[in-house]
Amino acid sequence: xxxxxxxxxxxxxxxxxxxxxxxxxxxxxxxxxxxxxxxxxxxxxxxxxxxxxxxxxxxxxxxxxxxxxxxxxxxxxxxxxxxxxxxxxxxxxxxxxxxxxxxxxxxxxxxxxxxxxxxxxxxxxxxxxxxxxxxxxxxxxxxxxxxxxxxxxxxxxxxxxxxxxxxxxxxxxxxxxxxxxxxxxxxxxxxxxxxxxxxxxxxxxxxxxxxxxxxxxxxxxxxxxxxxxxxxxxxxxxxxxxxxxxxxxxxxxxxxxxxxxxxxxxxxxxxxxxxxxxxxxxxxxxxxxxxxxxxxxxxxxxxxxxxxxxxxxxxxxxxxxxxxxxxxxxxxxxxxxxxxxxxxxxxxxxxxxxxxxxxxxxxxxxxxxxxxxxxxxxxxxxxxxxxxxxxxxxxxxxxxxxxxxxxxxxxxxxxxxxxxxxxxxxxxxxxxxxxxxxxxxxxxxxxxxxxxxxxxxxxxxxxxxxxxxxxxxxxxxxxxxxxxxxxxxxxxxxxxxxxxxxxxxxxxxxxxxxxxxxxxxxxxxxxxxxxxxxxxxxxxxxxxxxxxxxxxxxxxxxxxxxxxxxxxxxxxxxxxxxxxxxxxxxxxxxxxxxxxxxxxxxxxxxxxxxxxxxxxxxxxxxxxxxxxxxxxxxxxxxxxxxxxxxxxxxx
Numbered sequence: 295x296x297x298x299x300x301x302x303x304x305x306x307x308x309x310x311x312x313x314x315x316x317x318x319x320x321x322x323x324x325x326x327x328x329x330x331x332x333x334x335x336x337x338x339x340x341x342x343x344x345x346x347x348x349x350x351x352x353x354x355x356x357x358x359x360x361x362x363x364x365x366x367x368x369x370x371x372x373x374x375x376x377x378x379x380x381x382x383x384x385x386x387x388x389x390x391x392x393x394x395x396x397x398x399x400x401x402x403x404x405x406x407x408x409x410x411x412x413x414x415x416x417x418x419x420x421x422x423x424x425x426x427x428x429x430x431x432x433x434x435x436x437x438x439x440x441x442x443x444x445x446x447x448x449x450x451x452x453x454x455x456x457x458x459x460x461x462x463x464x465x466x467x468x469x470x471x472x473x474x475x476x477x478x479x480x481x482x483x484x485x486x487x488x489x490x491x492x493x494x495x496x497x498x499x500x501x502x503x504x505x506x507x508x509x510x511x512x513x514x515x516x517x518x519x520x521x522x523x524x525x526x527x528x529x530x531x532x533x534x535x536x537x538x539x540x541x542x543x544x545x546x547x548x549x550x551x552x553x554x555x556x557x558x559x560x561x562x563x564x565x566x567x568x569x570x571x572x573x574x575x576x577x578x579x580x581x582x583x584x585x586x587x588x589x590x591x592x593x594x595x596x597x598x599x600x601x602x603x604x605x606x607x608x609x610x611x612x613x614x615x616x617x618x619x620x621x622x623x624x625x626x627x628x629x630x631x632x633x634x635x636x637x638x639x640x641x642x643x644x645x646x647x648x649x650x651x652x653x654x655x656x657x658x659x660x661x662x663x664x665x666x667x668x669x670x671x672x673x674x675x676x677x678x679x680x681x682x683x684x685x686x687x688x689x690x691x692x693x694x695x696x697x698x699x700x701x702x703x704x705x706x707x708x709x710x711x712x713x714x715x716x717x718x719x720x721x722x723x724x725x726x727x728x729x730x731x732x733x734x735x736x737x738x739x740x741x742x743x744x745x746x747x748x749x750x751x752x753x754x755x756x757x758x759x760x761x762x763x764x765x766x767x768x769x770x771x772x773x774x775x776x777x778x779x780x781x782x783x784x785x786x787x788x789x790x791x792x793x794x795x796x797x798x799x800x801x802x803x804x805x806x807x808x809x810x811x812x813x814x815x816x817x818x819x820x821x822x823x824x825x826x827x828x829x830x831x832x833x834x835x836x837x838x839x840x841x842x843x844x845x846x847x848x849x850x851x852x853x854x855x856x857x858x859x860x861x862x863x864x865x866x867x868x869x870x871x872x873x874x875x876x877x878x879x880x881x882x883x884x885x886x887x888x889x890x891x892x893x894x895x896x897x898x899x900x901x902x903x904x905x906x907x908x909x910x911x912x913x914x915x916x917x918x919x920x921x922x923x924x925x926x927x928x929x930x931x932x933x934x935x936x937x938x939x940x941x942x943x944x945x
Contacts (some may be wrong), residue, residue, distance in 0.1 A: 304756040304874065313516050355382065355424060356491040359511030360455055362538030364469060364501060365776070366547040367575075368937060373469050378456035378590075379431035379495060381439060384942045387746030388419040402428060402435045418521045430456070430590040442628055446509060449474060456496060457589045463582035464554035465545065467610035469770065470500020471585035472593075489513055493745055495589065500610070501543070501772070504709055506835050511538035525893075527630045542774040544573035546934065551747040556919050561605040561907040562886075563612040564919070565755035569892060571902050572759070572768040575927065581610040589611035604882075605907075616748040617905055618840050619839065620858030621676045621840075622890045622914065623697070625761060625826045627684060628673055630696035632822040636687040645679035656682055656738055659859065660817050671831035676840045676857060685741020690732065693740065699816045700769075701756040719746035744861060751905045754890050761903035762828060762892035765817040830854040831895055841889065844917035848927070853924050854898075855891025857912030862886065884908035887915025893924045900927050 364373035381402070388394050391413070398404050415425055427449070431439070439451045457472045459465070472495035479486050479496050486496055491513045497503035514535035553564040557580045562726065566576040581603070587596055600608055609615065631637040647663035648655050658664065658678040664671075672680035685693060697703065703718030717723070719740060721732040739745040756770055817823050829855040833839040840857040862885065887909030892898040904921060909915030 313427075319502045342440070355516045356448065357492055357514035357516060357535060358454055358493045359513045359535045360537040361457060361472070361495070361511055362505075362509035363540045364505075365540065365542045366550070366568075367540065367543065367544045367573075367919060367934065368546070368666050370547050370549055371464050372460060372543070374458045374544070375422050375455040376458040378429065378454050378625040379433065379436035380452045380454050381427040381431060381449060382424045382452050382492065383427050383449045384422060384424050385419075387415045387828055391416070391449060394446055394449070396766075398427070398449075401438045401442065402431060404561065406445040422680075423733060424492050429454070429493055434615050438619045448512045454493065459571075459585040459587065460547075460551075461584060462551060462554065463584050464551045464578060465547065466500075466582050466585045467612065468500055468545070468577050469585065469852075470502035470504075471588040472496055472497050472502050472757070473588045475569075483507070485510065498588070499712060500710070501541070503711070505539075505541055509538040509541065511849060512536040527661075543927050544571075544575065544772055544774060545577070546575050546930060549576045549923075549930060550578060550925060554582065555922055556922060557904075557906065561611075561884065562905045562909065563751035563903070563924065564611055564925070565751050565903045567755050567765040567770060569759040569898060570768070571841060572756075572770045574752075574770055574772045575900065577612045577772070579609065579615070581607040582604050583607045589824070610710075610712055611749045611905070613710060615750060615905065616714055617756060617775060617886055617907075618745070618747050619702075619743035620860040620888050621750045621890050622742060622754055622758075622856050622858035622885070623675065623680075623747065623749075624673055624681055624854055625830060626697055626700060626702075626757065627681055627688070627693060627741050628669055628829070629761075629817070629822055630693050631684045632825065633696065634688060635816050636690050637669060637684050641671070642666055642687070643666055643680045643683050645677050648681075649679055649682060651738070654735055654737060656735070668853040669827045670825070670832060671838075673826070673837050673856070674832040674836065677831070680923065681741045682738040685733065685737050688741070690737045690740050691720045691722075693737075694718045694723075700760050702753050703752075706756050707772070712752060716750055717746055717748040743858060751903045754888070754905075755901050756902035758890040758892055758903060760816060761823065761830075762898040764820070765815055765823040767814040767816055827854065830856055830892075832856070834891070835895075840913050841891075841917040841920075843913065846921060849896075849918045851925050851928055852895045853893035853920075854895045855889055855917065855920060857917055858888030858890070859911045860886035860888060862908075881908050885910060888912045889916035891920050891924065893928060899931065902923075902927075 309921050312836055337378040361375060363371050363375070366372050381398075383394075387774045395404065395409050395412075399409075404937055410426065412427060416496060419425065429434075431451070439449075443451070444450070446636055459469065459471070471561065475486060475490055475494050477936075480490060483496075485507050490508060494510075494513075496510065497506045502509075512535045515533040517532075553566070553576045557564060557578065560580055563575070563578060564578040564580075567574055583600060586692075587593075587854050592600075616638065628637075630945045632639070644666050645658055645660075646659045647661050656678075659676070664675055664677045667675070667677045669680070669684075671677070672684075694703075697718045703716050705713045705715050707713050717735070724730060724732050724736075724746070736745055740747055752770065756768070760766065762766060834853060834855045836842065839845075841855050846852050862883070885908070887904075887906040889904045889912045890902065892901045900922060904916040904923075905918055906915045906919070
């Protein structure tokens, strides 16, 4: 019989054995688990952790792409890139943001507002994404940063490129400007989203916006190794980005600057166009602005000055300014009346200074009247009474058809967001937009370019160009295109061969042949065009002509033009009796001064339009500017021809 002691010992031995077995099994399981985990980490997760390790060891900076250059007609850079100094930061690599900002404030301009803005940006972005602390450092600041860089982690001074424009601002409106990408830019433009990097600038208006997708370029990448503290050890790779495409415009920057100087201090526009190619030689809006201020972010103070200026320096008045054309529309009224057989060149009307219609008096600009006028003398002396009567017989609907043919009432550049179409009124337009029927008195004032009539300076320039080229449709263009210009050249060469380079030699047979060349005519009878152009010659070069005082005596500079005065208010009878002049009125109540012209008169090549806001009469406020400008344009014509295919025999 087994003793109690022996039984107890056996039980304990069994318990110990069981426990040892369980312990050993647990050890085996743990060992297998560890081995499995190690296998998983070293084999299965190798790629993942190698990537994380590399992320800690390697950094990359995305480099802002080099924006393409915009040139004038002669290859002069009017939107270029210049060297700038920036400071970039990767928040993840900065041990103490506030301490870093304190150190930076002792080296560079670092206001409290800038500090708060940076913190907001950091909180909105992933911490490993680079942020630009400053994108316009001075050389002194840049040098100091490099000197003390060893004391600061996570920052890097960078040499980059920034947009540079002419400081005179003569081309600011047509070029536009660049600035930081906005949420709207990223939402509406897929390409900008793809190439977006810290510091990327995009066009906000003008050509900079129009050409964004071609001119923006592709970013480069700089890869380098860092130590445990995030400091750069060595550069590993530099992947260069691609520069954006360069573009050449039709603008002559020298004429652009000269035109800008002629209207400096005034509010208005100057446009110059090649009447055969549609090339915009100059397009100036005044007052202008310095586009360079937008590149690195315009200050609040500068922005306030621009938006509060009543002369609207940010508006491109050449394509967005809307003005009653005034008497500059009279050649179109005359042409429409001739084309519709409602008036003959010999038609005589007596101007007594005013006429009365249904109890309403309509005045001529000349109080005592012009006396007996035929159509040519009415154009030459800009007789309102003659054109009241002509418009009454013609009717506003037929007038509007002719005006629209010549480019009024529509966008003529198409692709500029800021361009306005203007208004060519007619009976349907008024009913649709105002909800009332047309009245006869409105036809009369439309006939002298007042009332609802609204046009841009560029439209007036195009209108004049198409009259000057003999009445053929052209398309304004501001970008050079060799294929496009060749097609235009071929068409015009056919026509010039037919009429032997002389406007007077056009006949019906040549017109029919011309139609087959691909150019569209805007007239029915060529004699009507010739008549209007001759009348415009009289307006500038004959006594009693409204721009006679601004004529050129030398034959090579002789031109033909039409003055215009746009009333921006209704003149009261009291004012008429007081015979108040524009200079006696407050600035904002003075008439706009307009002038359209083509030059030289014999075998013309260029058309111009000038609008001076509140400048008084066209004869005194705009025509003298045209005289100076035309000389400059024609002096540079030969130089321009050397850069361009000849369209016709030498003028």
